Amino acid sequence: MSEIIAGAGAELAEKGTEEIVKRASRIYEAVKGKYRVLSQEIVIHCPEQVQQFSIAFEATGGLIGHKIKFPFGKPIRARLRPIVGGADLSESISTVENGFEINCQGMQSDDTFLLDVEYDFRDPRFVDALVHRERAKELPKDAETEYWMHAALKHPKALQTKYGRLDLRDLDFTVDVGVSEDIKTSIPGAFRVELDAAFKLLKERDPHRKTVLGIQHIRAMRGRGKGRNIVELLGDLQEIFLPTGFAEFVDVSKDFHYSNCFRGISYYETIPFPTWPKNMTVVSRTDLGLDRYAAEGVLVYKKKSFLEKAERILGIRSS
Amino acid sequence: MPDTSIQGDSFPAHVIWDKSETVKIRVKFPSALEVKEVFNVPPGGAITLPDGTAELAGFIMNGYVGLVLRSKRLEDTLVRERVTFEIEYLGGSSSENYEREISLFRPMLELLDVPPEVRVRSTLASRFAKLDEKIRIRNTGEGTAIIQVELQSKDEFEKLTAVEFDDFRKRFIDDVEMKLRAISAEDPSRADLIVKFLSLLKTPMVFNEEGKAEIKSVFEDLVNALQNDEKFLEKFASSLATSYLRNMQILTEINSFTEYLNSIGEGRVILLNSTDVIRAKKQAGVMNLKIRITDLAYNNYPAVELPPITVRWAGSGDLPIHMLFDWRKRTKLVAGAKNE
Numbered sequence: 001m002s003e004i005i006a007g008a009g010a011e012l013a014e015k016g017t018e019e020i021v022k023r024a025s026r027i028y029e030a031v032k033g034k035y036r037v038l039s040q041e042i043v044i045h046c047p048e049q050v051q052q053f054s055i056a057f058e059a060t061g062g063l064i065g066h067k068i069k070f071p072f073g074k075p076i077r078a079r080l081r082p083i084v085g086g087a088d089l090s091e092s093i094s095t096v097e098n099g100f101e102i103n104c105q106g107m108q109s110d111d112t113f114l115l116d117v118e119y120d121f122r123d124p125r126f127v128d129a130l131v132h133r134e135r136a137k138e139l140p141k142d143a144e145t146e147y148w149m150h151a152a153l154k155h156p157k158a159l160q161t162k163y164g165r166l167d168l169r170d171l172d173f174t175v176d177v178g179v180s181e182d183i184k185t186s187i188p189g190a191f192r193v194e195l196d197a198a199f200k201l202l203k204e205r206d207p208h209r210k211t212v213l214g215i216q217h218i219r220a221m222r223g224r225g226k227g228r229n230i231v232e233l234l235g236d237l238q239e240i241f242l243p244t245g246f247a248e249f250v251d252v253s254k255d256f257h258y259s260n261c262f263r264g265i266s267y268y269e270t271i272p273f274p275t276w277p278k279n280m281t282v283v284s285r286t287d288l289g290l291d292r293y294a295a296e297g298v299l300v301y302k303k304k305s306f307l308e309k310a311e312r313i314l315g316i317r318s319s
Numbered sequence: 320m321p322d323t324s325i326q327g328d329s330f331p332a333h334v335i336w337d338k339s340e341t342v343k344i345r346v347k348f349p350s351a352l353e354v355k356e357v358f359n360v361p362p363g364g365a366i367t368l369p370d371g372t373a374e375l376a377g378f379i380m381n382g383y384v385g386l387v388l389r390s391k392r393l394e395d396t397l398v399r400e401r402v403t404f405e406i407e408y409l410g411g412s413s414s415e416n417y418e419r420e421i422s423l424f425r426p427m428l429e430l431l432d433v434p435p436e437v438r439v440r441s442t443l444a445s446r447f448a449k450l451d452e453k454i455r456i457r458n459t460g461e462g463t464a465i466i467q468v469e470l471q472s473k474d475e476f477e478k479l480t481a482v483e484f485d486d487f488r489k490r491f492i493d494d495v496e497m498k499l500r501a502i503s504a505e506d507p508s509r510a511d512l513i514v515k516f517l518s519l520l521k522t523p524m525v526f527n528e529e530g531k532a533e534i535k536s537v538f539e540d541l542v543n544a545l546q547n548d549e550k551f552l553e554k555f556a557s558s559l560a561t562s563y564l565r566n567m568q569i570l571t572e573i574n575s576f577t578e579y580l581n582s583i584g585e586g587r588v589i590l591l592n593s594t595d596v597i598r599a600k601k602q603a604g605v606m607n608l609k610i611r612i613t614d615l616a617y618n619n620y621p622a623v624e625l626p627p628i629t630v631r632w633a634g635s636g637d638l639p640i641h642m643l644f645d646w647r648k649r650t651k652l653v654a655g656a657k658n659e
Contacts (some may be wrong), residue, residue: 001367001369004356004357004367005356006357006362006364049547124547124548127547128547132385134330137615138325141587148322152331152333153359155359157379172545184583187580234576262552262556265538265541265555265556266538283546290380293335293359294385
């Protein structure tokens with residue numbers, strides 16, 4: 001019998017949680033000293049690297065009119081609103097040098113309130129220590145173009161705190177969708193001949209050779225048939241690699257949702273790699289927490305539609 | 320558990336059960352797989368039994384366990400394996416079995432034909448020399464093969480980067496470097512990663528085991544950093560895109576597209592050094608080539624040493640690396656046929 005490694009990085013995850021909880025606990029204690037705390041939660045907004053502490057409390061009367069001070073560092077934003085009742089509390093929060101303060105004058109006795117406070121949380125190692133992320137790097141040749149994604153908590157216990165549950169919101173997930181073979185397949189031979197002829201023509205400086213190459217280029221253009229200028233076509237083709245262009249060819253489902261995409265950044269995207277990507281990197285997002293220990297997602301690459309679009313741009317397909 | 324994975328790579332699995340139940344889980348898997356890591360178990364909570372089964376118990380938070388499994392690289396390029404999860408309910412002494420299957424795949428380069436002798440000649444119609452007979456290689460496997468071609472014999476030939484790209488490359492890299500260094504000044508926590516990335520960009524890629532490990536480490540760190548920091552992702556991607564746009568000319572645009580097509584072999588092959596060319600120092604000589612291979616999981620495959628090829632070179636044109644190969648699936652190649 002041998003022991004299997006039980007998820008490493010527990011200390012780092014717990015240390016990160018402690019840091020988060022330290023501030024949340026101070027806010028909790030400051031509110032608890034004056035009012036009755038009903039509930040609280042801590043959310044880490046992963047892409048923005050922001051921690052948000054929300055605390056719901058009831059003003060049980062007697063202490064309205066005081067100021068509550070939170071000298072625990074300046075927040076990105078702090079917001080107080082009534083859950084029940086219509087008090088306008090937009091002026092009740094002010095930031096001070098070392099934190100913020102709540103002026104309770106506008107608060108009505110027996111109302112319930114929600115305080116949301118956001119702070120910077122720049123420790124990416126915390127999320128890595130807490131979450132295992134894995135995705136399909138590619139699929140077998142004849143498989144459907146469905147890339148799997150999987151996120152799982154390594155140390156769920158680290159999310160259970162004395163001051164409320166801690167949730168991870170919008171965990172970014174990148175999947176490289178291979179497109180190079182599809183582009184290559186959609187390029188007809190005549191187009192490649194014309195590309196080569198156009199390149200030679202542009203590069204040539206000798207007027208006599210330029211004339212000869214010009215004739216070759218025209219012949220190559222005729223070989224491709226009617227259509228737009230090759231440089232314009234390449235420009236149009238580039239548009240399908242823009243986030244707005246490529247988004248229509250991907251569909252993200254199950255526990256994940258689509259967020260963004262960009263040209264792949266991989267070592268095999270050799271120079272000049274930003275020009276023509278071999279992959280498109282698709283960013284999807286998911287949430288993890290004590291009510292979702294693991295998330296599964298599927299990214300469907302609509303290969304057929306992508307090929308049809310490329311062929312339409314190149315004038316191979318009319319509709 | 321996912322249903323596909325590259326051989327030699329890791330893949331995840333998890334089990335969720337009713338929190339009110341106390342369970343013991345046994346994971347049975349073939350010898351092609353191993354359990355690499357288990358989440359949410361205390362030290363000693365995950366053990367391997369003598370028959371290879373992984374037994375998991377004593378979960379820290381009841382109701383969940385996560386696993387990372389890893390496959391070995393196998394003889395066959397596509398293998399379907401089964402994993403069984405046996406959940407034993409300790410309260411009622413009952414158990415349930417769940418079976419999941421996974422396809423494990425990898426690329427495989429097959430050398431079909433290496434001509435013992437070839438002729439290279441320059442033509443007026445082309446800036447590059449042409450080859451009368453090509454090396455026929457196919458990727459008969461299921462995954463992408465990423466290859467780099469090395470020239471072993473340096474006395475009669477030399478390998479260079481095509482001049483068309485040199486100027487663009489230099490200006491592009493200078494521009495990217497300036498932008499990325501500005502990002503690193505703004506956020507010093509990214510400085511180390513940016514320095515390593517720039518170093519990879521500026522130096523020719525060394526594709527041996529050590530070189531691959533360095534590439535893997537830098538790009539894995541980069542992906543993690545991009546995943547964890549949206550602002551960094553936007554700045555990084557924008558630096559690359561604007562540097563490209565600033566330095567792009569129509570010539571580059573057309574040529575880069577041609578090179579892009581040339582760098583993709585049929586049947587999922589990516590030729591890393593497709594912009595390299597071979598130049599003759601002498602009119603005849605013996606060319607020794609070595610092909611280094613990896614896949615999208617950075618696995619190491621034995622390098623393929625090609626048998627020596629006697630080359631007769633007429634004219635002074637350079638021979639692009641991609642022109643050495645014919646990746647097509649057809650079985651018969653007519654000698655002397657033009658494949659361009």
